Amino acid sequence: MSEVIATDQSLREIMDPLPGSAETGTNPADRYLWAPPGKEISVQLDLDVVERLLADVLRGFGMIPKRGVEVGGVLLGEFVDARTVRVTDYEMVPCQHSRGSSYLLSPEETERLRGVCDRWLATPGGRTTVVGLFRSHTREGFHITPEDADLLDRMAPDPQAVMLLVKPYATRVSVGGFFFREEGGIRRMDSPYLEFPFRRRELAGEEQEAVSATAESAAAPAAQTGQRTAPPAFSFGGYNQGEKSAMSESITAEQSYSFSGDAAEETGQKKRKRSGWVWIPLSFIFLLLGVVLGFQVALSVGSKLPSGLRPPDPFTMNLQANQSGTSVHVRWDRSAPAIQNAPRGVLHIQDGAAEQRVDLDSLQLLNGSVIYRRAAENVKFRLEVFTSDKSSLSETVEFKAH
Numbered sequence: 001m002s003e004v005i006a007t008d009q010s011l012r013e014i015m016d017p018l019p020g021s022a023e024t025g026t027n028p029a030d031r032y033l034w035a036p037p038g039k040e041i042s043v044q045l046d047l048d049v050v051e052r053l054l055a056d057v058l059r060g061f062g063m064i065p066k067r068g069v070e071v072g073g074v075l076l077g078e079f080v081d082a083r084t085v086r087v088t089d090y091e092m093v094p095c096q097h098s099r100g101s102s103y104l105l106s107p108e109e110t111e112r113l114r115g116v117c118d119r120w121l122a123t124p125g126g127r128t129t130v131v132g133l134f135r136s137h138t139r140e141g142f143h144i145t146p147e148d149a150d151l152l153d154r155m156a157p158d159p160q161a162v163m164l165l166v167k168p169y170a171t172r173v174s175v176g177g178f179f180f181r182e183e184g185g186i187r188r189m190d191s192p193y194l195e196f197p198f199r200r201r202e203l204a205g206e207e208q209e210a211v212s213a214t215a216e217s218a219a220a221p222a223a224q225t226g227q228r229t230a231p232p233a234f235s236f237g238g239y240n241q242g243e244k245s246a247m248s249e250s251i252t253a254e255q256s257y258s259f260s261g262d263a264a265e266e267t268g269q270k271k272r273k274r275s276g277w278v279w280i281p282l283s284f285i286f287l288l289l290g291v292v293l294g295f296q297v298a299l300s301v302g303s304k305l306p307s308g309l310r311p312p313d314p315f316t317m318n319l320q321a322n323q324s325g326t327s328v329h330v331r332w333d334r335s336a337p338a339i340q341n342a343p344r345g346v347l348h349i350q351d352g353a354a355e356q357r358v359d360l361d362s363l364q365l366l367n368g369s370v371i372y373r374r375a376a377e378n379v380k381f382r383l384e385v386f387t388s389d390k391s392s393l394s395e396t397v398e399f400k401a402h
Contacts, residue, residue: 072135334368352376
């Protein structure tokens, strides 16, 4: 019999733990090893976590001008051995920022964080557990605060638990750093022992292509042989400018014409009149071309922006279903406008011939994650959210077992 494992406290009794690292993501190339010199701790950070978490951090960073808002939550994974922590996933814990842009939780939000931690810590037989906390850091400096250390002590009591800070930037690569307990307690108000670029491309060692030639080096062979390079060709009025220039070069230098006195002045006036009439329609054509080209460039640039910097699509929830052991991990974009504005929703599940319905409140929608223990090989999920009593938005995804 299949079961739904949602993130709400009311569904804890049917929860199915995420599988451990032995089942997914075992390729070391898919991880970043954080190992500060001279310290007996190391953190294996899955690059998939970096990619998804950076998108959430940048989304908060772009919400308001100047410093943006900080986001945070729980790091999930396993304690590989006495000195190694592996981070395989995370769960966001929303903050209403009642005390400003910083990630400072109210008593109710602190209890929600405790509920998330207790749920993962109490999962029977699961290797995935709470390995620490995280938050973005948009304030001055780069250090954890007494509030951070207090939360870590209360919510992640394991001595190996870590605290991850991510400092986002608008014009350069964001920076990450871990903090951990050592003799004398966790270091406060100090930078981490080791900072690292918090972006998958840099951590995976991918290099950008470099420009290998300049305009000067391209023109050098022609200059050495004494050849004259032809001017660039542009199309105007039905003839090619490059062809016209080449034709004009065939005319001997002795062929010239001079105008003087009234004739020259009259000719100049006629040219100015003709050029004035010619430029009026040309200006309109150039203006129209500029508008069309600008629209095309805007579409092209917008499609190439990182997902975390694109304006959100009000009709997309990015519903996904991925294999997680024998279960299915269903996710959606918790920051999508439809999710943010929906007071309730329903997850419809068609598991073979069986159909189920899971009602979700606003907090469960904002959590953005459900784990489902399937019975059939193919399962179809349809997430329906209600923005008002009379309108709804739905998105469907189909899962097929490997």
